Amino acid sequence: EAQVTQNPRYLITVTGKKLTVTCSQNMNHEYMSWYRQDPGLGLRQIYYSMNVEVTDKGDVPEGYKVSRKEKRNFPLILESPSPNQTSLYFCASSLSTREAPYEQYFGPGTRLTVT
Amino acid sequence: GQNIDQPTEMTATEGAIVQINCTYQTSGFNGLFWYQQHAGEAPTFLSYNVLDGLEEKGRFSSFLSRSKGYSYLLLKELQMKDSASYLCAVGAYNTDKLIFGTGTRLQVFP
Numbered sequence: 001e002a003q004v005t006q007n008p009r010y011l012i013t014v015t016g017k018k019l020t021v022t023c024s025q026n027m028n029h030e031y032m033s034w035y036r037q038d039p040g041l042g043l044r045q046i047y048y049s050m051n052v053e054v055t056d057k058g059d060v061p062e063g064y065k066v067s068r069k070e071k072r073n074f075p076l077i078l079e080s081p082s083p084n085q086t087s088l089y090f091c092a093s094s095l096s097t098r099e100a101p102y103e104q105y106f107g108p109g110t111r112l113t114v115t
Numbered sequence: 116g117q118n119i120d121q122p123t124e125m126t127a128t129e130g131a132i133v134q135i136n137c138t139y140q141t142s143g144f145n146g147l148f149w150y151q152q153h154a155g156e157a158p159t160f161l162s163y164n165v166l167d168g169l170e171e172k173g174r175f176s177s178f179l180s181r182s183k184g185y186s187y188l189l190l191k192e193l194q195m196k197d198s199a200s201y202l203c204a205v206g207a208y209n210t211d212k213l214i215f216g217t218g219t220r221l222q223v224f225p
Contacts, residue, residue, distance in 0.1 A: 042217035101146050101206035106157035
């Protein structure tokens with residue numbers, strides 16, 4: 001089954017404790033992206049990757065890191081989480097290229113609470 | 116830059132028709148997407164328009180006017196399960212980003 005998986009689905013942590021949210025896709029997509037979703041603000045892009053070893057900042061990259069060592073995986077790293085990073089996070093992948101956007105397939109979401 | 120506007124909330128009755136509008140401003144427009152998102156779940160793809168006109172897909176249709184920077188999503192024969200948020204998203208040439216609107220929350224009542 002074609003899918004994007006994220007882990008964990010739910011996480012409660014404390015300020016400053018490093019964490020990683022994993023994302024994996026089995027559709028051989030080159031494009032992957034991380035979004036956060038907050039009430040009233042919609043989906044905002046954190047980081048994206050057009051291909052292996054190619055990553056770029058989205059609209060709200062502060063406080064986050066990513067890596068793309070393999071095509072299928074795109075982990076999101078919070079080195080020192082803060083309460084304002086409490087949010088619902090989605091990973092997505094697609095066939096998108098710079099010339100042509102394609103539909104994005106979203107993972108199930110990770111609900112993160114930082115206390 | 117890019118800017119997308121959608122109504123925040125709409126209500127409708129089961130069996131009715133509802134139109135959700137989206138206006139956008141972008142340089143180098145390269146397509147508009149509509150996604151459906153049920154509460155607490157991931158967005159799922161509904162439609163894609165890159166040329167002017169109407170795209171029909173079952174009970175859902177999406178319209179685009181590039182000259183007006185305007186799109187709408189038309190939902191016919193509304194069902195209770197259509198209660199969800201509907202997200203408009205715009206792509207642009209020479210950018211790898213897809214910019215999402217804040218979404219329209221649709222409530223369908225019996």
